[in-house]
Amino acid sequence: MIRLIMHGCNGTMGQVISKLVDKDPRITIVAGIDVNLHHSNPYPVFTTIQDCNIEADVIIDFSTAAAIDSLLDYARIKKLPLVLCTTGLSAELIEKVVTVSTDIPLFFSANMSLGVNLLMSLAKRATEILSDAHFDIEIIEKHHNQKIDAPSGTALALADAMNEALDHQYAYKYDRHLDRCKREKKEIGIHALRGGTIVGEHSIIFAGQDEIVELKHTALSKEIFAVGAVKAALFLTGKPTGLYHMEHLMNE
Numbered sequence: 001m002i003r004l005i006m007h008g009c010n011g012t013m014g015q016v017i018s019k020l021v022d023k024d025p026r027i028t029i030v031a032g033i034d035v036n037l038h039h040s041n042p043y044p045v046f047t048t049i050q051d052c053n054i055e056a057d058v059i060i061d062f063s064t065a066a067a068i069d070s071l072l073d074y075a076r077i078k079k080l081p082l083v084l085c086t087t088g089l090s091a092e093l094i095e096k097v098v099t100v101s102t103d104i105p106l107f108f109s110a111n112m113s114l115g116v117n118l119l120m121s122l123a124k125r126a127t128e129i130l131s132d133a134h135f136d137i138e139i140i141e142k143h144h145n146q147k148i149d150a151p152s153g154t155a156l157a158l159a160d161a162m163n164e165a166l167d168h169q170y171a172y173k174y175d176r177h178l179d180r181c182k183r184e185k186k187e188i189g190i191h192a193l194r195g196g197t198i199v200g201e202h203s204i205i206f207a208g209q210d211e212i213v214e215l216k217h218t219a220l221s222k223e224i225f226a227v228g229a230v231k232a233a234l235f236l237t238g239k240p241t242g243l244y245h246m247e248h249l250m251n252e
Helices: 012-022 065-078 091-100 114-133 153-165 223-236 246-250
Strands: 002-007 027-033 058-061 082-084 105-108 136-143 171-173 187-194 200-208 211-219 242-244
Touching (some): 002 012, 002 223, 012 223, 058 065, 082 223, 114 200, 114 211, 114 223, 153 187, 223 242
Parallel strands (some): 002 027, 002 058, 105 242, 171 187
């Protein structure tokens, strides 16, 4: 049985994963990390990753960007495979993620949903076809009112996937209210909405002359992200050193 450390165990996603793992005979949580100790957990919980002295096979992280630097150091020192699910990382942290992946197997995805990653592939293909027909591209993402980062990591990942198909020639436009000018052709608009308990919704709009194509993914519960994270942990265990993404899991 695979032994898991749940980093961010008492957050919303940590609790969802804990319940999911409890029903999975292939994997078990042997320790949790969280500054919040108000939950009753069936495994020991440490306030910092450095305090954890329990042997494990893999780490799943759903925490905050502020905790990632020390987590990466711990995983590298302990030679532990890491499934990194926290979004909103700085460019410096992302660079460190890439560096650490030369020492351990590291799974990093802006979104752990299989459906979202399929959307990413479809969006890239649509871009290849529609950009030559001068379609404008806009992304709209919606999340609950407790989400800290905006735009979402998924929205940025969608934009990056499409921009790759455009030879990285397009700029990202996050706000228009200060501009008094027409929309530039080589830009991708990215817009964030926050409200209520929206789990997550991403829409990509390709607007052309007299026709609109829209691709959309709606998350109805947080369990879809938990399922993806557990799948990634099972996938990553035993893999050689390197940086892995959802495409690797989908093509397994």
